[in-house]
Every structure is written in structure tokens, then in C-alpha cells.
């Protein structure tokens with residue numbers, strides 16, 4: 001008898017029962033039991049036999065199995081050691097999968113890429129992310145692993161909307177800017193709770209993030225740019241001027257901040273949500289001219 005895919009209610013329940021597996025909510029463990037959703041996700045990623053894939057959190061291997069079928073090679077990082085013997089069995093038929101027991105946030109992705117994907121030109125990340133650390137994972141990848149050119153991830157719908165948001169919307173904020181600075185984003189589908197076991201409390205979405213060849217805007221000092229963005233959104237209902245005044249009160253004079261806003265051609269009475277990423281870049285570059293070593 002041929003085995004069915006892992007991502008089916010029957011096979012998943014069977015695996016969970018055989019290993020007496022109990023879910024750890026603290027690790028964001030919600031497994032997919034609908035193979036069509038995974039196939040659609042892979043279609044949106046455009047994975048083929050030339051592609052090397054990094055996966056975060058294989059669980060019992062539902063998505064990993066589908067990736068192994070379509071990709072050249074899959075390297076998957078799983079933090080929960082109870083899942084390792086399970087994965088060893090569920091993925092035994094696939095010789096193009098490597099499972100690494102590690103916390104993705106502590107992994108040096110560049111050396112992994114060098115070791116496992118040296119002969120491949122296209123490297124992507126595909127993952128049904130553990131929702132409790134969605135943002136740190138994506139920022140870790142964006143900031144430390146430039147070779148990963150595309151990310152296709154399942155995440156909380158609300159977070160996907162914030163990452164994808166445009167100015168003058170309620171979802172637009174520092175997260176939208178941090179993500180869009182590095183990537184072009186697109187929400188490609190919503191995923192109902194019913195395709196997971198156990199069911200999460202929230203609806204999910206699949207977000208595709210395509211890395212830009214270079215960041216969207218040119219900034220003189222990246223750390224200061226992100227700091228200015230964060231400070232500007234600290235109190236959403238306050239004007240950009242007042243948010244900057246409070247953040248820099250000990251280090252930059254008000255008149256200098258007003259001068260920076262003027263030179264950047266930004267109306268000081270606007271709220272941060274009205275500003276484009278280009279405007280934030282101009283503003284940070286102008287503020288940078290007043291920043292002293294000890295700011």
C-alpha cells in the first residue's frame with residue numbers, strides 16, 4: 001500500500017498517535033493537514049529542481065515533504081528535539097533533505113548556505129512560521145543572509161497585512177518600513193484555521209517577500225534610519241515633530257529637528273503614517289547631520 005502525504009488529517013493523526021506527540025503552544029506548533037494549501041504555497045514560490053530551500057520549523061515534515069518533491073534540496077531547522085526521530089522516519093524516502101536541530105535565530109545562515117547549497121544559484125526560504133517569533137525570524141534572514149532572494153511564508157494574517165501596508169493606512173508602521181526597505185511584498189492567499197492541527201486562534205496568510213537588489217532607499221546610516229522611523233511611530237496620534245522632540249530631547253535641539261524636517265521637505269504637523277519610506281530616508285539623512293557621537 002502506498003503511503004499518503006504527511007499533510008493529510010489521517011496520516012498526521014497516525015504519526016502523532018504513534019509517537020505520543022503533544023503540542024507545545026510555546027513553540028507555535030500548529031501543523032498543516034491540507035496538502036493543497038502547501039502545493040499552492042510552493043506554486044507561488046516558483047520552486048524547481050534548481051532551487052535550494054531553507055525551511056524554518058518542519059514539525060512532522062508536512063511542508064518539508066512537498067518541498068523535497070519540488071526543490072533540489074531542502075535544509076530544515078527544528079528547535080524541538082522530540083520531532084527529530086519523527087522526521088527521521090516521515091522523511092526517510094527523501095534523500096535531498098537535511099534536518100538540523102537548532103534555533104533558527106542562532107544559526108549562521110551564510111555558513112549553512114555555503115555548506116549545503118554551494119552548487120545552487122537560487123536559494124529561497126519557505127516556511128509555515130512559528131507565529132510567536134515571525135518578525136525576529138524574518139529580520140534575521142533579511143539582515144544576515146543576502147543570498148536568500150525570496151521568502152514565501154505562512155504567518156498571522158494581521159502581521160502579513162502590517163508588513164505589506166502602504167502609507168495612510170491603519171496597518172502602516174515601522175514593521176512595514178523595515179520589511180519593505182529590503183523586499184517587495186505581496187499577500188498571495190489567506191489560509192483558514194481549519195487546515196491546521198491544533199487550530200490556531202487567528203486566520204493566516206501567505207506572504208511572498210522578494211528581496212530587492214539594493215534597499216529601496218539610500219540612507220547614510222541604517223541604524224539611525226530605523227531609529228527615526230521607530231521614534232516617529234512611537235505615539236501614532238502625535239505629529240512627527242512631537243515624536244521626534246520626545247525621542248531626541250536630550251541629544252538634538254528642537255530647532256535642529258525642525259530644520260531637518262524642513263530640509264527634508266516634510267510638513268512637521270503630519271503624522272508618521274502619512275510619510276513614505278523615501279521621506280523617512282531624507283529625514284534620517286538630514287537628522288544625521290545634527291547627530292553627535294554621543295547621541
Ligand code: SAM
Nearest residue numbers: 030031032057058059078079080103104128130
Ligand atoms: N512546517 C510544519 C507544518 O507546516 O505543519 C510545522 C509548522 S509550526 C507552525 C512551527 C514549527 O517551528 C514547529 O515545529 C516548532 O517546533 C518550530 N520552531 C519553533 N521555534 C523555532 C525556532 N526558534 N527555530 C526553529 N524551529 C522552531
